[in-house]
Amino acid sequence: MALSRSFVLGQHYPGTSAVHQSGALVKLVSTIALMIGVFVATKTVQYIPIVLLLAVGIGVSRIPLRFFARGLKPILFLIVLTVVVQVFFTPGTVIWQFWFVRITREGLGLAGFILCRLVLLTLVSVLLTASTSPIELTDAVSDLLKPLSHIGVPSAEIALVMSIAMRFVPTILEETERIIRAQVSRGARIGEGSLVVRMKSFIPILIPLFVSSFRRADDLAVAMEARGFRVGSPRTRYHARHFQSFDAFILLGTAAALSGVILWRLFL
Amino acid sequence: MIRLDKVSYQIETSAGAVQVLRDIDLELPDGSISAIVGPNGSGKSTLARLVSGLLRPTSGSVHLLSGIGSLVVTDVRPGLDVGLVFQNPDNQLVATTVEDDIAFGLENLELPHAEMVQRVGDALHLLGLEQFRDYPPHRLSGGQKQKVAIAGVLAMKPSFLILDEATSLLDPTNRREVMQTVLRLNHELGIGIIMVTHLLDEVLVASRVGVLTNGQLAAWDSPRAIFSNPVVVKEGDLVLPLSTRASFLMQERWTDFPLCLTPEEFARAACQLI
Numbered sequence: 001m002a003l004s005r006s007f008v009l010g011q012h013y014p015g016t017s018a019v020h021q022s023g024a025l026v027k028l029v030s031t032i033a034l035m036i037g038v039f040v041a042t043k044t045v046q047y048i049p050i051v052l053l054l055a056v057g058i059g060v061s062r063i064p065l066r067f068f069a070r071g072l073k074p075i076l077f078l079i080v081l082t083v084v085v086q087v088f089f090t091p092g093t094v095i096w097q098f099w100f101v102r103i104t105r106e107g108l109g110l111a112g113f114i115l116c117r118l119v120l121l122t123l124v125s126v127l128l129t130a131s132t133s134p135i136e137l138t139d140a141v142s143d144l145l146k147p148l149s150h151i152g153v154p155s156a157e158i159a160l161v162m163s164i165a166m167r168f169v170p171t172i173l174e175e176t177e178r179i180i181r182a183q184v185s186r187g188a189r190i191g192e193g194s195l196v197v198r199m200k201s202f203i204p205i206l207i208p209l210f211v212s213s214f215r216r217a218d219d220l221a222v223a224m225e226a227r228g229f230r231v232g233s234p235r236t237r238y239h240a241r242h243f244q245s246f247d248a249f250i251l252l253g254t255a256a257a258l259s260g261v262i263l264w265r266l267f268l
Numbered sequence: 269m270i271r272l273d274k275v276s277y278q279i280e281t282s283a284g285a286v287q288v289l290r291d292i293d294l295e296l297p298d299g300s301i302s303a304i305v306g307p308n309g310s311g312k313s314t315l316a317r318l319v320s321g322l323l324r325p326t327s328g329s330v331h332l333l334s335g336i337g338s339l340v341v342t343d344v345r346p347g348l349d350v351g352l353v354f355q356n357p358d359n360q361l362v363a364t365t366v367e368d369d370i371a372f373g374l375e376n377l378e379l380p381h382a383e384m385v386q387r388v389g390d391a392l393h394l395l396g397l398e399q400f401r402d403y404p405p406h407r408l409s410g411g412q413k414q415k416v417a418i419a420g421v422l423a424m425k426p427s428f429l430i431l432d433e434a435t436s437l438l439d440p441t442n443r444r445e446v447m448q449t450v451l452r453l454n455h456e457l458g459i460g461i462i463m464v465t466h467l468l469d470e471v472l473v474a475s476r477v478g479v480l481t482n483g484q485l486a487a488w489d490s491p492r493a494i495f496s497n498p499v500v501v502k503e504g505d506l507v508l509p510l511s512t513r514a515s516f517l518m519q520e521r522w523t524d525f526p527l528c529l530t531p532e533e534f535a536r537a538a539c540q541l542i
Contacts, residue, residue, distance in 0.1 A: 014402065133364065133365070134364040135363060135364055135365065135368045163362075163363065163364065164362060166364055167361070167362065167363060167364045167404075167405065170404065170406040171358055171405075171406055174406065215359075216358070216359050219354065219356060219359035219360065220359050220360065220362070222317075222322065222354070223352075223354055223359065223360035223362070223417075224362060224372075225322060225346060226320060226322055226346050226347055226351070226352040226354075226421075227346070227347045227351075227362075227372060227373035227376060227420060227421065227424065228346055228347040228348060228373050228376035228377055228424065229372075229373075229376045230376070233376070234378060235375040235376055235378060236374075236375050236378045236379060236380065236381065236384070237375060237381070238367075238368060238371035238374065238375055238381070238384050238385075238388070239368075240381045
């Protein structure tokens with residue numbers, strides 16, 4: 001279970017807040033719009049509308065801040081690497097220099113900008129996945145892709161595949177841990193030695209994992225068929241919900257934040 | 269009632285056609301408990317899939333006989349009249365929560381929302397799973413997962429429930445719990461139960477046991493009649509319950525010692541002997 005506990009991104013944090021109870025499709029659209037806003041901005045200061053909306057969202061959701069902090073953990077290395085590269089390798093006005101190492105004003109600015117970009121992208125995603133159950137999220141994806149079904153894109157099936165993938169993440173992680181324990185008990189040395197040796201040591205884990213996953217997929221397909229599932233057949237939805245007032249607030253807030261970023265970029 | 273008329277099934281392999289089942293005739297009355305036993309590869313699971321409508325027989329037919337007449341089982345949507353629960357509960361739960369998993373089959377049946385809510389609630393109550401409603405499947409024990417699988421099938425209101433080795437991966441406590449639940453469903457709701465198993469202790473509750481050997485039905489009789497027939501026991505490669513084996517040993521010394529199927533029967537017979 002240790003592996004499965006270490007990923008926060010994608011984990012649902014159950015709750016009864018207005019953010020939790022608002023529509024998954026609304027939250028998904030809002031997240032996508034905010035992500036677009038993050039990429040539209042060209043200066044750190046232009047992130048202010050997004051930061052404000054995100055702060056309201058996090059506050060209303062009543063999800064502990066440490067949950068969001070844990071969400072940043074997996075990308076910490078990427079953040080540090082990006083910041084270091086930007087700080088030390090961006091040409092510009094030198095503000096500090098030691099031998100060949102130098103820090104420029106532009107480097108610091110760019111590092112701060114990219115840091116904000118990565119953190120905002122992650123926090124927006126964590127807020128979406130933490131406040132929305134996987135099944136609601138996949139329903140939202142299905143709704144979002146629905147117009148594409150007119151040109152043959154199987155939107156409902158894509159959503160179902162996503163839902164099943166999420167359902168099986170913990171199961172596959174447990175299976176992986178079981179295989180690792182089995183191989184270690186038979187003398188395998190996992191993750192020791194040089195890079196090549198370490199990579200080779202994962203082969204005895206990956207092969208049984210793939211075999212069992214294919215078997216699982218086969219069994220699951222039969223089990224789904226036994227419960228009346230047919231590819232392409234219409235299905236009703238267990239989670240029916242209607243548009244609520246907080247949904248309107250989220251949409252209006254998102255529109256305001258996105259407009260703010262665009263206007264700031266264009267005119268200020 | 270489910271009726272199988274001369275059902276045969278063959279599969280095509282690279283080595284040619286393989287006859288998996290041959291000329292199976294069976295009648296499974298409504299509300300009855302039946303069991304299918306036999307060695308590995310005898311065709312038990314294939315028979316379960318044919319009865320549930322997942323597979324179409326190569327020849328012969330499987331009919332559902334009800335008050336409204338006779339239906340070919342493959343014409344009915346799987347799960348609607350005959351529910352199937354498989355061996356590994358991990359590989360049959362589809363959704364990320366117990367509640368959503370039970371609703372999966374109902375969504376496939378295109379039921380209206382209110383009816384789905386009602387049926388999911390009923391299934392949770394019937395299986396004693398209310399407190400696990402929001403649980404993700406991976407946080408449940410093997411027995412609880414299997415109960416969720418049964419609840420998912422049950423919510424579709426089938427008239428028959430097939431358990432295809434459904435308890436074979438469970439520990440004895442979970443196995444007993446699942447079996448008690450299944451028997452309760454049969455007793456309270458009148459659902460016909462078909463157990464496909466190699467655990468002969470479980471088939472004692474069945475009124476009829478079918479022994480499959482090499483794709484053919486070698487016997488179709490009561491558990492007592494099956495266990496007392498040495499030819500069928502040998503052909504079916506059946507490992508009899510401990511009490512039955514012990515009573516055979518007793519018969520070597522005391523020829524009138526009765527055939528015992530359960531420890532209770534054996535204890536009673538031994539006491540009378542003393």
